[in-house]
Amino acid sequence: MFENREAHARSPAHEVALDCLTAGVDGADPEGATRDALAVDDGHLDVTTIETTGLDLAAFDRVLVLGGGKAAPGVVRAIDARLGDRIDDGLIVVPEDDPRVGESIGAVALEAGGHPVPTPRGVTATEKLLGMAEAADERTLVLTVVTGGASALLAAPAGDLSVGDLRRSTRALLDAGADIEEINAVRKHTSQVKGGRLASTAAPATVLTLALSDVVGDPPSVIGSGPTVPDETTYADALAVLTRHGIDVPTVKSHLDAGESGEHPETPGADGSLPDAPTHVVAGARTAIDAAAAVAEEQGYEPCVLSSRVRGEATAAAPTHVAVAEEAAAAGDPVDPPAVLLSGGEATVDVHGEGKGGPNTEFALAAALSLAGRADDAGDDLVVGAVDTDGRDGATDAAGALIDAGTVTDRSAARDALDRNDSLGFLDGRNAALRTGPTGTNVNDLRVLVVPGRR
Template sequence: MFENRESHARSPAHEVALDCLAAGVRGVDPEHATRDALAVDNDSLEITTDESATVDFAEFDRVLVLGGGKAAPGIVRALDARLGDRIDDGLIVVPEADPAAGGSIGPVAVEGGGHPLPTPEGVAATEELLELTETADERTLVLAAVTGGASALLAAPAGELSVGDLRRSTRALLDAGADIDEINAVRKHISRAKGGRLAAAAAPATVHTLAMSDVVGDPPPVIGSGPTVPDGTTYADALAVIGRHGIDVPTVRTHLDAGDAGEFPETPGTDAELLGTTHVVAGARTAIDAAAAAAAERGYEPCVLSSRVRGVARATAPTHVAIAEEAAIAGDPVEPPAVLLSGGEATVDVHGEGEGGPNLEFALSAGLSLAGSADGAGDELVVAAIDTDGRDGATDAAGALVDGGTVEDRKVARDALGRNDSLGYLADRDAALVTGPTGTNVNDLRVLVVPERGD
């Protein structure tokens, strides 16, 4: 899975970290997770997740598969394997670098779009998707595949907005360190596909969504900006977000002001009669559980810190390291050899022009903490963090693997972090992890290995 694994696997602890990361990514393979959630007989489809459902095929004349996201091809492959020729038509939008883009999975077309910023190609694909969606009627079953990345990929500007407006507002929100709820509140109100609008376009069809969650707590309205889910935010909420973060995109503010004044319809609210249910087939906890099983198989006691870590990535790292140090020195909260695990969705405050996403910044900040350990508690610890989709932020690295020797000059490392150039610093020290696209996405996965002292 990892390029140059041999150079990263410098000790048993480094090998365990890499094995846990790989197991976590494999554990959220979208095709396998979706197949496990589906059962089909001659008459019905059983969907078994926390929100289960039975779909009677006799009630429908047509089955459409629609949606988008980084992991959408895997979901559609599982649907094609389970339903076969019961699927009549469909279209999903995926990153243009995905090998499936430009082809099809059974009868489902796969079109490419932009990520993390929307592109004209994504707009064209989403327009085609909406046109197909609007052909649905009361005898249509819509199976929607929605995963992380759909927010950027399903790009259909609302009103008089352009794809450039969507790009500028998204970039500004990301650079300002806005959290995913804030970003999506804006996205939903400048799009014709998000915030329940895709399901509204399919009405009166029955809609069942199969989702891979890349957000803390797996709330369906936030996954991919909730294209098939009622929206609890408003134009006023979106305006509050851009005001709070000082987002200067006049055309977007004008559109939001007009929507707040009633010139554009609100997104379908929580009282909207959107048919169907969202079924989350995998999320961050799924990856953590798979990584924990890998740790246990290798004789390390797994300890899950949280699947819900959020906040600024560089600020969360010292606390993670402090807990690992406590385990190494005092055996609390777990006796070594142990592996501490966390997931969630951290952010980056952008102040410089370097390269690096939240996992790279987490790793560099962790390296600084390990290097600053006064009593040697961090000397033997190994810390790794990746984005499970294989791309941390806008970089080609998934994340990084660091130890007590990664940071030799703390001033140089702090300067790189201040310039948001964590990738530059870590790549120079052979600490960056590269996987290429993984075909899945449940956001961040962090592994801290605490070996027995002297290992």
């Protein structure tokens, strides 16, 4: 999985870290997870995750598969394997650099959109998708696929907004370090597809959603901005996000102001206005963590899950993770080594420089800086790995990085790199960046901290 793995596997602890990261990414495979969730028997479709939804396929004249996201092709492959020629039509929007753009999976076409900001191609594809949803009737089953990246890929500007307006507001929110709930509050109120509007468009069809979660806690309304899920945010909430982060995109603010004044309809809320559309989350951050933990245990390391819900600034989260690992190394708390500490979630970056990096390379560099030059030796043998499970950390070509106490030898240079948001540039110079290429999944960040032994 990892390019130049041999160069990264400098010690048994480095090898364990790489094995755990690989297992985590593989464990969140969307095709396998979706196959496990679906069963078709004698014309009856059952979808089982935490709960089960059963559907009699004889009740439908047509089956459509609609949606998007980085991991959407894997989900669709599993749906096609289970339903085959029962699928009549479909369209999913995937990143423009996906080599499968223009191809199809069974009856489902793959068309291109933009990520992490929307593009005109994404608008064209999404408007086509909305047309297919609008043509659905009461004897249509719409299987909606929503995975990480769908918020940007499924782009259909509301009102008089343009794709350029969406691009500017999305980029400004990302650069300001807004969290996903804040970003999605704005996205939902500037879109024709998000915040339950896809399900509303497809009514009176039966809508069922299969999701791969890239957000903390797996709330369906946040995954892909919840295109089939009731939205509890309002135009006022979206305006508050712009104010809080100092976002100045006049056309977007004017649209939101008009919505707050009642000139645009609110997103379908939890008031019963949206038809029932069950959502099944087939995999998420905990899926990857559990797979990584199993490999750690197989290799004789005690796994300890810190959290699957880490959020906030990546550079702030890193020293705390390192401190817990050092405590384990020095005192055997909260776990006696050899151990592997694991966490997932969605860290953010406050962009104030023009360097290259993402949340995972910033986390890794901040962790390396925290380990460097300490007076004690509790962290001497620690190895820390952090990756985005989709293989793209932010807008970079790296998945993340693997570091140890020797990664940073010039603390001033490391601090300067963080100040310039050039964590990837620094880590590339230390041969610490990890690259995988697109992985086909997306359950956000995965971090492993290997603690070889207690001194």
